[in-house]
Amino acid sequence: MEFFEDASTTREEILAAAYEALCRHGYSDLTVEKIGDHFEKSTSLVYHHYDGKDELLLACLEFVLDRYDETFAEAESGEPRARLEEPLAVFLVSELPDEQFRFMRALVELRAQAAHDERYREYFTRSDRLFQARLTELVEAGVDAGAFRDVDPEAVAATIQTVLAGALVRTTTSNDDEWLEAVREEVIACLEARLYRPDGA
Amino acid sequence: MEFFEDASTTREEILAAAYEALCRHGYSDLTVEKIGDHFEKSTSLVYHHYDGKDELLLACLEFVLDRYDETFAEAESGEPRARLEEPLAVFLVSELPDEQFRFMRALVELRAQAAHDERYREYFTRSDRLFQARLTELVEAGVDAGAFRDVDPEAVAATIQTVLAGALVRTTTSNDDEWLEAVREEVIACLEARLYRPDGA
Numbered sequence: 001m002e003f004f005e006d007a008s009t010t011r012e013e014i015l016a017a018a019y020e021a022l023c024r025h026g027y028s029d030l031t032v033e034k035i036g037d038h039f040e041k042s043t044s045l046v047y048h049h050y051d052g053k054d055e056l057l058l059a060c061l062e063f064v065l066d067r068y069d070e071t072f073a074e075a076e077s078g079e080p081r082a083r084l085e086e087p088l089a090v091f092l093v094s095e096l097p098d099e100q101f102r103f104m105r106a107l108v109e110l111r112a113q114a115a116h117d118e119r120y121r122e123y124f125t126r127s128d129r130l131f132q133a134r135l136t137e138l139v140e141a142g143v144d145a146g147a148f149r150d151v152d153p154e155a156v157a158a159t160i161q162t163v164l165a166g167a168l169v170r171t172t173t174s175n176d177d178e179w180l181e182a183v184r185e186e187v188i189a190c191l192e193a194r195l196y197r198p199d200g201a
Numbered sequence: 202m203e204f205f206e207d208a209s210t211t212r213e214e215i216l217a218a219a220y221e222a223l224c225r226h227g228y229s230d231l232t233v234e235k236i237g238d239h240f241e242k243s244t245s246l247v248y249h250h251y252d253g254k255d256e257l258l259l260a261c262l263e264f265v266l267d268r269y270d271e272t273f274a275e276a277e278s279g280e281p282r283a284r285l286e287e288p289l290a291v292f293l294v295s296e297l298p299d300e301q302f303r304f305m306r307a308l309v310e311l312r313a314q315a316a317h318d319e320r321y322r323e324y325f326t327r328s329d330r331l332f333q334a335r336l337t338e339l340v341e342a343g344v345d346a347g348a349f350r351d352v353d354p355e356a357v358a359a360t361i362q363t364v365l366a367g368a369l370v371r372t373t374t375s376n377d378d379e380w381l382e383a384v385r386e387e388v389i390a391c392l393e394a395r396l397y398r399p400d401g402a
Contacts, residue, residue, distance in 0.1 A: 026316050026317050027316070028314075028316075028317055029317065105316045106316070108313050108316060108370075109313045109316050109317075111313070111370060111374050112309050112310045112312070112313030112374070113229075114373075114374035114375070115227050115229075115306045115309060115310050115373060115374060116227050116229055116310075120374070121374060121375065121376060122376070124374050124375050125375045125376040125377055128371060128375050128377065129377070132380070151390075152383070154380075154383060155383040155384070155386060155387040156387060158380040158383050158384050158387070159364070159383075159384045159387040159388060159391075161367075161371075161380075162364050162368050162371060162380075162384050163360070163363050163364055163367055164367065165366075165367035165370055165371050166362075166363035166364055166365065166366035166367025166368070166369075166370070167367070168367075169309075169312060169367070169370050170329060170362075170363060170366050172315075172316060173312050173313070173315035173316060173321070173322060173325050174315070174322065174325050174326045174329050175322060175326040176329065176330070179333070179355075179359040179362075179363075182353070182356040182359050182360075183356070183360045183363050185356060186353070186356040186357060186359070186360040189352075189395060190360075190391040190394070194390060194391050194394040194395065
């Protein structure tokens with residue numbers, strides 16, 4: 001619930017309840033009533049602010065995306081390698097914290113809605129572009145600092161993002177997870193072979 | 202419909218109808234009645250063979266997985282690099298054939314069911330293991346032939362599979378696809394830097 005620690009307005013409290021209910025029940029079993037159970041005030045207030053489950057969840061996703069982006073922007077500048085490997089250490093690990101795992105599992109369900117719901121498709125298009133831009137900046141910083149070889153930062157960023165998207169879907173929809181640590185090590189070995197300069201910072 | 206060209210039994214004809222209806226309507230809008238519309242005989246026969254939509258779709262997935270595996274086993278032995286890059290050429294391309302795109306999009310929806318349905322989770326665990334085993338064999342063959350460096354074949358295979366899974370989910374749930382070709386080129390550049398021996402076949 002770190003995204004919603006400072007929830008102060010009714011709207012933010014509703015979004016916090018939606019997040020909590022989503023992590024708890026997943027998408028397919030979720031109803032506005034169940035979201036209301038996680039909200040201290042009346043469920044009718046939820047209906048007053050949002051037309052339905054999907055409007056509310058999309059607003060919740062927007063809120064979380066904004067917070068992610070703020071966290072990213074606030075991140076202390078560090079060594080390019082360490083900063084690039086940070087998302088790998090967060091997403092390519094088995095034994096994820098329970099809340100993070102549940103949110104990731106719900107994200108996979110929500111993302112699948114994009115197959116038939118244009119609103120989700122627009123959201124995930126936008127969120128992919130944002131992560132692509134942030135990862136690209138990290139690679140560019142490494143190239144500019146002389147720590148990384150002179151690669152196409154967009155292509156490296158897109159590839160890392162695709163690995164993370166694959167790990168997210170695989171880990172939340174399969175009973176196996178021993179492959180995750182192997183993938184993280186292999187991705188780092190690839191970065192060493194392809195991106196990092198031997199003498200780079 | 203290449204998987205079902207030789208459909209001869211009633212059961213296979215039902216699976217072919219399920220596949221066709223799934224590609225056409227996607228998972229969330231699919232009903233046994235709609236599957237029956239793609240079946241030449243009576244819809245009641247579908248109910249006679251399968252208890253419901255999910256049982257039928259799971260049987261359809263099993264059928265497709267078996268066909269994939271046969272295709273894989275029958276593949277002519279070729280140069281290790283060319284064989285390893287074959288799945289990249291199939292899945293990491295924009296402008297996918299329409300039927301393949303629709304089936305991949307439905308697969309993403311079906312995979313998301315694993316978040317709350319153990320039967321789908323078991324299926325995708327098994328299908329991931331099968332692709333892992335096949336990709337591992339390809340990497341091992343390259344190592345044995347001296348074309349690839351002495352890497353951990355399981356880790357390389359798991360990483361390629363994760364990239365493919367990520368590409369599949371991203372391409373079917375986003376409006377952008379210009380990143381796909383960049384990812385394929387970057388993955389091949391990584392394989393060149395990390396896996397292929399400069400003098401290898």
